[in-house]
Amino acid sequence: MPKIIIKGKSQLFFSDNDPEKTWRLKEKIVAVVESHIQSRDDLYTFSSQRIRNAVGDLEDVDVAFTNFSNPTDVFEFIQVRDRKNTAGRPWIEQILGQRKSLGINGGIMVSTSQFSAQAIRLAEHNNVLLRLLLPEVNENIRRWYKPDSIGIRNPIIKINKANILARTDKKILSFEADAMKTTENNILVPTATLGEYEVISLSRVFDVDIIQHEERNEELLSKIPTDGIFHKSAAAIEYKKPRLYLKVKSTDINLPDQNNVLPIGAIVFFIDVNHQHSDFPIAYRYKYIDAFNNEMLAQIIVAATNIEDQRHYICLLKHNVDGENMSLGGAFFQ
Numbered sequence: 511m512p513k514i515i516i517k518g519k520s521q522l523f524f525s526d527n528d529p530e531k532t533w534r535l536k537e538k539i540v541a542v543v544e545s546h547i548q549s550r551d552d553l554y555t556f557s558s559q560r561i562r563n564a565v566g567d568l569e570d571v572d573v574a575f576t577n578f579s580n581p582t583d584v585f586e587f588i589q590v591r592d593r594k595n596t597a598g599r600p601w602i603e604q605i606l607g608q609r610k611s612l613g614i615n616g617g618i619m620v621s622t623s624q625f626s627a628q629a630i631r632l633a634e635h636n637n638v639l640l641r642l643l644l645p646e647v648n649e650n651i652r653r654w655y656k657p658d659s660i661g662i663r664n665p666i667i668k669i670n671k672a673n674i675l676a677r678t679d680k681k682i683l684s685f686e687a688d689a690m691k692t693t694e695n696n697i698l699v700p701t702a703t704l705g706e707y708e709v710i711s712l713s714r715v716f717d718v719d720i721i722q723h724e725e726r727n728e729e730l731l732s733k734i735p736t737d738g739i740f741h742k743s744a745a746a747i748e749y750k751k752p753r754l755y756l757k758v759k760s761t762d763i764n765l766p767d768q769n770n771v772l773p774i775g776a777i778v779f780f781i782d783v784n785h786q787h788s789d790f791p792i793a794y795r796y797k798y799i800d801a802f803n804n805e806m807l808a809q810i811i812v813a814a815t816n817i818e819d820q821r822h823y824i825c826l827l828k829h830n831v832d833g834e835n836m837s838l839g840g841a842f843f844q
Contacts, residue, residue, distance in 0.1 A: 640801035676772035
């Protein structure tokens with residue numbers, strides 16, 4: 511019997527590297543869908559990302575995927591064309607040239623209309639994936655999701671900054687991370703091999719040591735009214751025995767032994783918390799199609815609401831896993 515697998519992407523991060531070119535909503539939707547279709551975890555997506563090409567010039571891409579907080583280490587990029595006209599061969603040629611100059615093998619092109627037959631042949635010959643993001647009728651969505659809204663029953667939490675206390679032999683040093691820094695992989699977790707570490711983000715630390723920790727979670731939420739308003743709060747973790755480490759620049763803190771990996775003694779997160787159970791009306795319905803064979807890759811619903819006068823979105827999608835089973839996933843983003 512076919513199975514439905516529910517999976518979240520807690521490590522999908524949206525980052526803006528150019529304040530003059532912000533994310534478009536359809537770019538974010540495509541990034542969410544592709545992050546679920548891919549097998550990789552801990553994805554970072556940057557937009558608009560400027561990647562240095564073979565001659566040293568910077569080129570813009572709509573969406574860039576990387577496993578690391580360094581946006582230059584990109585393994586795949588996506589270009590999204592939101593136009594009414596059919597996407598033709600010249601756009602494919604442009605992306606092929608860009609892919610070669612950037613030295614990136616993975617490339618996906620998404621159109622919100624159609625691709626011409628010439629464009630499809632050229633892309634297929636050169637191993638460029640083509641997708642269509644098209645409106646979906648409600649009747650098809652209701653086969654797997656009947657409500658007209660998406661409910662959120664967990665608290666909505668935004669990390670504003672974090673303070674890290676790290677130890678040296680002689681003193682305790684304080685380091686501050688803003689909201690963007692908390693999404694970067696800069697926290698070290700020792701592995702079974704001496705001197706080797708797994709790298710995670712402060713957001714991941716918050717998720718594991720606060721949200722998934724029953725006592726700390728209850729302590730945090732017990733202070734927050736269920737009035738639908740974001741409330742400022744703080745959550746602290748003390749590590750009596752070193753479990754996490756911070757890599758710093760030795761020159762910045764003048765460590766004589768050049769040991770720039772310091773044990774973390776405590777982390778304080780400064781956050782905004784909304785503890786109200788909410789239902790957000792569905793605003794958009796899409797289908798995501800493989801342009802080569804017209805296979806349905808995913809169906810997507812997007813709900814929208816204003817929180818503190820800022821537009822927020824909840825994206826829920828159903829996508830195929832192996833032709834028989836399907837998976838449900840999604841993301842909450844601003």
